[in-house]
Amino acid sequence: MHGERYAPDTDGGGRTDRTARRPALWGTVAGTVLTVLAVLVANSGGNTGGSHVAAGTAAGGTKVVRTVAVTLTGMRVRPDRIEVAAGTALRLKVTNTDAQRHDLEVEDGPTTPMLARGDSRVLDLGPVTEDREAWCTLPGHRAAGMTLYIAAAAAVDDGFGGDGGADAEHDGRTAASGSGTEDGPDLTAGFSAGWRPRPADLAPAPGKTVHRTELRAARTDVEVAPGVTQRMWTFGGTAPGPTLRGRIGDVFEITLINDDPGMGHGIDFHAGSLAPDGPMRTIEPGERLVHRFRAEKAGAWLYHCSTAPMLQHIGNGMYGAVVIDPPGLRKADHEYALVSSELYLGTPGSAAQVAKMRRNEPDAWTFNGVAAQYAERPLRVRAGERVRFWVVAAGPRNGIAFHIVGTVFDTVYKEGVLLLGPGDPGGAQVLDLAPAQGGFVETTFPEAGHYSFVDHDMRHAAAGAHGTVEVIG
Ligand SMILES: [Cu+2]
Secondary structure (H helix, E strand, O other): OHHHOOOOOOOOOOOOOOOOOOOHHHHHHHOOOOOEEEEEEEEOOOOHHHHHOOOOOOOOOEEEEEEEEEEEEOOEEEOOEEEEOOOOEEEEEEEEOOOOOEOOEEOOOOEOOOEOOOOEEEEEEEEOOOOEEEEOOOOOHHHHOOEEEEEEHHHHHHOOOOOHHHHHHHHHHHHHHOOOOOOOOOOOOOOOOOOOOOOOEOOOOOOOOEEEEEEEEEEEEEEEEOOEEEEEEEEOOEOOOOOEEEEOOOEEEEEEEEOOOOOOEOOEEOOOOOOOOOOOOOEOOOOEEEEEEEOOOOEEEEEEOOOOOHHHHHHOOOEEEEEEEOOOOOOOOEEEEEEEEEEOOOOOOOHHHHHHHHOOOOOEEEEOOEOOHHHHOOEEEEOOOEEEEEEEEEEOOOOEEEEEOOOOEOEEEEOOEEEEOOOOOOOEOOEEEOOOOEEEEEEEOOOOEEEEEEEOOHHHHHOOOEEEEEEEO
16 A cells, blocks of 8 residues: 555554554655655644644644755756655755755745745645645746656555656647647748848957957847747847957956846856856846956857756857957958857747757757848848858757858868868868857859858758858849
8 A cells, every 4th residue: 555655553554543653654754755854743732733634644633744855956856756645744945055046836835935055945835635746936947857746645556656747747748749830930921020130240350459248138029030029038139149259369348237037147258268157157137247258269159148057048049159360360351240049939948948959859040040031131242252251050959061052162260270271272161060169161252143051951951041142243
């Protein structure tokens, strides 16, 4: 009788005799419950809580109280499952040991306030008579795995106890597959009136050697594909955030301000070399920090939100590029910056959206955050002009095979190395970048026409990672 394993009597049958207690009971309890701090069995004489115990589970005025230590850490709730005998009054002593804030809300029950690192709070659930879930309410944290399953032991005999968590997960996946976005957005639909593409032009590095930028973290509604608006998590109101550019030796001083009322954010600049502890820490709503780094090396660098779960913070738009010119970089007639990324539609941080991120099933792929935007508004150059394309792969899951139909690259610079120069006899067709890598390619367009640039992973190209260079004679 699994459901009776907490029964005070040990003859295996009694639901009525709750007064006989033998030492053997305690061994049984300890062997079946994780992290039980205290188990109290008290007569209800003078204990007003006794009347709340469900009938049939702890008759005779006996109250069973359990206190379980629960830790919020690393996007998990530990333990992630607690079993109690039905009717047990459960108390959770919730402690956050993570660097960022979390809370814990119990289904149909109490919620802790936001807990900073080291904070604790006791949640009094009262008698548990059926299975319940608990989770962190911050956006995306439940989907990232911050859940606790509380099983009422009487349900074990009904077959729910061992599978409850799996059932919940299954429900989430059902919801994801039923979201109707498996084919992605309709890229042939028109953008809304007044829509403007994200400018791809990259201006030369400014003459100054100290670059001060204010970046506000916020949530912003963006038309991410023709006619499709998605709430993005943004730096500076756009996804990607602004592209920063300078030279070796320049200092970048970025003031990050968290305007997002609902969660913490941070920032990580790959172009800098420093201890992450302070500059990349998560700041809470309303807070600000100054992130200062000196660009010691040339390259096309990624920056991104440093707050966990980064799959979600990057996957929802918190990324951008930093270009540090290599010494002797020659003049080009046009320079463009293209940040590639995936796009995941749906409520940010929801189980359905995060499931798509985990399964690597984006709804679309983009250059500069918007599917097919440069097919709608082509980049325009003249035949024979030297054109440089800086490319950074933001991911969060996929790299890119950057190719321009009808051209050969005579210059390829990748991850700090000039792989191919104009004097070389060979040519290149693709700049391949793993997630977070960057580089540039150069070419000249031989004659007037319409040259598609694509991620040559054709699934990505077909689902938004394509644009057009319109070349006039
Ligand atoms: Cu963030």
